[in-house]
Amino acid sequence: MAKNTPSFALSEQEALARFDEIIAADERIEPSDWMPDAYRKTLIRQISQHAHSEIIGMQPEGNWITRAPSLKRKAILMAKVQDEAGHGLYLYSAAQTLGIGRDQMTEDLISGKAKYSSIFNYHTPTWADIGSIGWLVDGAAICNQVPLCRASYGPYGRAMVRICKEESFHQRQGFEILLHLSRGSKAQHDMAQESVNRWYAPALMMFGPPDAQSPNSAQSMAWKIKRFSNDDLRQRFVDMIVPQSEVLGLTLPDRAIRWNEKRGHFDYGDLDWDEFNEVLKGRGPANSIRLERRKQAHDDGAWVREAAAAYAARENKEAMAS
Amino acid sequence: MSETSFQVSIGEAFTAEDISETVEAPSKQLAKYAMRLGDDALILAQRLGWWVARAPELEEDVALCNIALDQLGHARAFLSFAGLAWAKTEDDLAYFRNESEFTNAQVFEQPNGDFAQTIARQFVVSNYQCGLYIALQASANSTIAAISAKAAKEVDYHRDHARQWMLRLALGTDESRKRIIEGLNVIWPFVDELFRDDELVEGLGASAVPPSSLRADFDKATLEVLARCEMEVPQGFVARGGGRQGIHTEFLGPLLAEMQVLARAHPGATW
Numbered sequence: 250m251a252k253n254t255p256s257f258a259l260s261e262q263e264a265l266a267r268f269d270e271i272i273a274a275d276e277r278i279e280p281s282d283w284m285p286d287a288y289r290k291t292l293i294r295q296i297s298q299h300a301h302s303e304i305i306g307m308q309p310e311g312n313w314i315t316r317a318p319s320l321k322r323k324a325i326l327m328a329k330v331q332d333e334a335g336h337g338l339y340l341y342s343a344a345q346t347l348g349i350g351r352d353q354m355t356e357d358l359i360s361g362k363a364k365y366s367s368i369f370n371y372h373t374p375t376w377a378d379i380g381s382i383g384w385l386v387d388g389a390a391i392c393n394q395v396p397l398c399r400a401s402y403g404p405y406g407r408a409m410v411r412i413c414k415e416e417s418f419h420q421r422q423g424f425e426i427l428l429h430l431s432r433g434s435k436a437q438h439d440m441a442q443e444s445v446n447r448w449y450a451p452a453l454m455m456f457g458p459p460d461a462q463s464p465n466s467a468q469s470m471a472w473k474i475k476r477f478s479n480d481d482l483r484q485r486f487v488d489m490i491v492p493q494s495e496v497l498g499l500t501l502p503d504r505a506i507r508w509n510e511k512r513g514h515f516d517y518g519d520l521d522w523d524e525f526n527e528v529l530k531g532r533g534p535a536n537s538i539r540l541e542r543r544k545q546a547h548d549d550g551a552w553v554r555e556a557a558a559a560y561a562a563r564e565n566k567e568a569m570a571s
Numbered sequence: 572m573s574e575t576s577f578q579v580s581i582g583e584a585f586t587a588e589d590i591s592e593t594v595e596a597p598s599k600q601l602a603k604y605a606m607r608l609g610d611d612a613l614i615l616a617q618r619l620g621w622w623v624a625r626a627p628e629l630e631e632d633v634a635l636c637n638i639a640l641d642q643l644g645h646a647r648a649f650l651s652f653a654g655l656a657w658a659k660t661e662d663d664l665a666y667f668r669n670e671s672e673f674t675n676a677q678v679f680e681q682p683n684g685d686f687a688q689t690i691a692r693q694f695v696v697s698n699y700q701c702g703l704y705i706a707l708q709a710s711a712n713s714t715i716a717a718i719s720a721k722a723a724k725e726v727d728y729h730r731d732h733a734r735q736w737m738l739r740l741a742l743g744t745d746e747s748r749k750r751i752i753e754g755l756n757v758i759w760p761f762v763d764e765l766f767r768d769d770e771l772v773e774g775l776g777a778s779a780v781p782p783s784s785l786r787a788d789f790d791k792a793t794l795e796v797l798a799r800c801e802m803e804v805p806q807g808f809v810a811r812g813g814g815r816q817g818i819h820t821e822f823l824g825p826l827l828a829e830m831q832v833l834a835r836a837h838p839g840a841t842w
Binding site: 304307308311314315316317318319320321322323324327328330331334335337338341376426429430433434436437542546549550551552553554555556557558559560563 | 587613616617620621623624625626627628629630631632633636637639640643644646647650661662665666685686738739740742743744746747750829830832833834837839840841842
């Protein structure tokens with residue numbers, strides 16, 4: 250079949266063959282290309298979850314905007330949270346190219362139907378948590394997301410390029426917060442260590458369940474949406490943060506961490522997947538708080554969105570009449 | 572060294588760090604003036620920062636956060652400059668002054684209220700700051716002029732943002748119209764204070780701008796928008812003011828308590 254035949258002129262079988270060719274050649278699927286329904290659904294699920302995670306993730310960090318301990322830190326944190334909102338916007342736009350509306354995605358989020366990253370269901374009681382989120386949570390996100398820049402779906406891959414650039418700044422600022430605290434007064438050092446103790450395991454669990462228990466992974470890898478397995482990415486992350494924790498002068502709360510000469514990687518201890526599953530099921534420390542806050546902002550803003558729509562309609566009408 | 576050798580041109584990046592490292596200390600009188608400008612911007616940034624993850628649309632989270640960030644940038648520059656007069660840093664001034672030492676005008680500390688009240692406050696302060704920073708670009712003090720030149724460009728966007736929302740809310744639905752009228756009624760009593768001259772400003776000559784000289788343009792600009800909104804200027808109660816002398820409404824204390832709590836729990840720490 251000719252490569253430039255438009256999708257609509259192909260039989261379903263020909264379209265699937267072309268889709269498979271594009272995937273095999275490591276080229277990109279674009280919004281106007283034919284794609285299997287399951288591929289579309291998988292992407293909508295993954296991209297919208299990612300967008301929701303950015304939006305919900307604004308809350309635990311936003312918690313410290315009004316109390317940041319210096320004006321410079323306040324400015325950096327505001328810029329960072331603003332970046333997260335921007336990421337949410339690109340990702341919602343990428344998902345929209347697959348035929349789902351933003352209203353629907355928002356509805357799915359606040360009704361609890363759609364998921365977002367469980368990591369944001371933990372509280373941020375101390376300033377050091379802003380450091381830990383940057384270093385560990387954004388660090389884990391980068392390990393997950395850099396390979397997504399090559400995801401087979403074009404709009405997703407391209408959105409991820411910009412997101413990853415900004416996330417790497419976020420990780421560095423988190424590291425720098427912790428470095429300052431660790432080298433500061435004893436109270437500051439303790440604050441940093443206590444926070445890292447809380448965030449370490451949840452950050453490792455961000456890569457998802459062990460490969461053997463990850464139901465969606467194999468198909469996503471075949472479609473080249475996902476490029477590396479959960480466990481491979483987790484290992485990459487551990488190998489990155491162990492030497493960084495030494496520079497920070499902080500310890501990771503895992504006695505099993507040691508260099509394994511044979512594997513060429515750091516070993517690490519078992520994770521408490523029961524806790525992970527609890528949080529996933531909505532029984533984490535802040536699940537209901539996060540959703541309630543999102544819902545309340547959405548509900549409180551309804552009259553504003555209605556006013557904007559009414560005004561736009563009125564303007565259009567006047568423009569048509571003149 | 573003469574002051575001119577420290578001059579920073581308008582186009583250059585002019586950060587709080589640049590100021591604290593390279594600029595000559597102002598007189599105490601000029602520092603007090605810079606502190607007023609810095610306090611206005613800081614308190615507004617603190618108020619607007621609350622909206623993050625609470626705005627009616629994702630685009631508004633971004634917009635309000637951006638405005639807050641601009642204001643915080645202006646605050647950092649003015650407070651860094653002011654601090655030089657007493658060998659204080661921007662953080663000393665932001666975190667370790669008490670309520671009565673803050674000299675922001677009272678309108679800046681007024682609560683966010685609902686989105687309409689926030690927009691009404693933005694409408695007033697962005698129009699005020701636009702006129703102020705445009706005029707201050709000609710300040711005899713090169714640092715005030717340079718900070719103002721950068722700020723003037725940014726607050727022009729803030730004014731446009733506020734104007735667009737004034738129109739949408741006033742002419743949108745019955746409910747939005749009711750709310751923006753109420754919001755403006757809450758905010759308007761604090762307008763007068765912004766334009767009162769006092770001895771400090773009069774003593775600074777061409778380094779400062781007499782607030783009263785900005786009133787006519789402010790009235791013209793706001794009236795124009797209100798006319799398009801089919802709204803009237805609220806009449807009646809005029810707040811007594813006194814923010815420039817450290818007299819505040821009851822809303823500033825809790826704002827500062829929240830802003831300063833962590834820094835004050837660790838005196839002498841760096842972050």
